[in-house]
Amino acid sequence: DTGVSQDPRHKITKRGQNVTFRCDPISEHNRLYWYRQTLGQGPEFLTYFQNEAQLEKSRLLSDRFSAERPKGSFSTLEIQRTEQGDSAMYLCASSPTSGRFYNEQFFGPGTRLTVL
Amino acid sequence: GQNIDQPTEMTATEGAIVQINCTYQTSGFNGLFWYQQHAGEAPTFLSYNVLDGLEEKGRFSSFLSRSKGYSYLLLKELQMKDSASYLCAVRDQSGGATNKLIFGTGTLLAVQP
Numbered sequence: 001d002t003g004v005s006q007d008p009r010h011k012i013t014k015r016g017q018n019v020t021f022r023c024d025p026i027s028e029h030n031r032l033y034w035y036r037q038t039l040g041q042g043p044e045f046l047t048y049f050q051n052e053a054q055l056e057k058s059r060l061l062s063d064r065f066s067a068e069r070p071k072g073s074f075s076t077l078e079i080q081r082t083e084q085g086d087s088a089m090y091l092c093a094s095s096p097t098s099g100r101f102y103n104e105q106f107f108g109p110g111t112r113l114t115v116l
Numbered sequence: 117g118q119n120i121d122q123p124t125e126m127t128a129t130e131g132a133i134v135q136i137n138c139t140y141q142t143s144g145f146n147g148l149f150w151y152q153q154h155a156g157e158a159p160t161f162l163s164y165n166v167l168d169g170l171e172e173k174g175r176f177s178s179f180l181s182r183s184k185g186y187s188y189l190l191l192k193e194l195q196m197k198d199s200a201s202y203l204c205a206v207r208d209q210s211g212g213a214t215n216k217l218i219f220g221t222g223t224l225l226a227v228q229p
Contacts, residue, residue: 004158031215042120042203042219043159056216091158095215103147103166105217107158 004108006092012114013082020078021111025094032075033105034067035091036060043091049075050097082115089113118142120220122204127226128194136189136202136223144210149217150178150189151203159203162189191225199227 005024025032035043048056051072069075089112093105119141128134147166151159165180177190201222208218
């Protein structure tokens with residue numbers, strides 16, 4: 001296993017369009033997180049899944065944002081009617097629920113979204 | 117509320133030692149993390165503290181004082197490749213068993229020859 005993967009790595013879209021990002025966590029990691037990071041800032045928590053259940057959503061996640069993890073493996077993050085303020089790096093992370101790496105979140109390379 | 121403070125930028129010399137401080141105020145504290153992030157890349161895990169004291173891992177050490185809401189990351193024998201942003205993050209369980217991380221803005225470290 002080569003770690004958390006995200007697709008696409010870069011996305012340029014026009015304001016008002018919908019976009020969808022995919023995250024494949026490390027296999028056997030039950031926990032999956034989405035964060036958003038803008039330039040010069042630390043990542044901001046968006047949402048969290050344990051298996052297929054979405055257990056928490058940040059207030060930052062407006063109703064234009066939706067995330068799914070239908071089979072408890074990969075996850076998708078969709079942004080509808082994109083706005084220029086949505087331009088950011090979207091990071092996915094995963095972690096196990098037990099074992100040596102229980103306390104670590106492993107981050108993927110991110111999807112950089114640019115809304116024109 | 118939740119608040120994490122760390123210096124915005126620091127500069128140090130190759131071979132030297134640098135200490136990056138982090139102060140935090142948060143409910144539901146359940147551990148403090150340090151991540152390294154090179155420009156355009158994902159954060160990578162450096163250290164984790166949940167009890168008071170010093171954790172050492174090679175050239176990197178991290179300290180935590182829960183009563184003071186304070187941590188620091190110590191980098192020894194600095195190398196040019198250590199130039200990166202260092203993110204302090206607190207694990208917040210105030211909303212349940214989420215384990216979400218609340219990050220500071222990061223400290224951009226520049227290592228000079």
